[in-house]
Amino acid sequence: MRPVPDGTVLVNGIGAGVGKVGIAGTNMVFNQQIHALLPKRNLHISNYLMFCMIARRDEMLTLANLNTIPILNGERLGRLMLPIPDMSIQENIVTEINREGQFQRVISGKTARSISRLREYRAALITAAVTGKIDVGTYGIKGTTSATLDRIEEGMQA
Structure with missing residues (x-):
């Protein structure tokens, strides 16, 4: 189990919902099937990162291993390039x-x-x-x- 703070962008990494994105509304704990994107203070806004990830869902599905159960591991998720203005x-x-x-x-x-x-x-x-x-x-x-x-x-x- 991994704890994350409020405002962390969460990405589902397995199953039919692979690539679905949300934001932690409170401090929380979750398992290894969820990827956490921690916004850097003075560099990222949580909602901006969430919208970027939502816009990249098709790309995440392409990166996922689609054999039996879609799996998007952290290494593959890390291949996504996001604009950070x-x-x-x-x-x-x-x-x-x-x-x-x-x-x-x-x-x-x-x-x-x-x-x-x-x-x-x-x-x-x-x-x-x-x-x-x-x-x-x-x-x-x-x-x-x-x-x-x-x-x-x-x-x-x-």
Whole structure:
């Protein structure tokens, strides 16, 4: 078992998750199947190293011994070349990646809510058609929606 401090970048070295990366959120202990990248003070930012390693996952998979169980040993992991710009540039990169990640999460949430509401609308539309509350023959012709559909649509927009 190996102890590492908070902020250590961790890389899975074996199995189906080989090359997956994370950051220790607290001081912790783990086994030899996890590789630890200890950021050097005044040289590396943990999140920057993590993002670099995530970007290199395909390369890590290539370096892994893929016979039966994928294994990425420390020597092979050490072959990866990572760009290490000044700390201020690393901070800017991390900030931008986090900003983009937040934007993607917001868009994903809005998309999921839209899909959910469209499914509700579809179900309401099918129910209205089956129960005869709308005339399927004229529905969809511009200007011929029924009051029921108008109410359903208004309810969906609320």
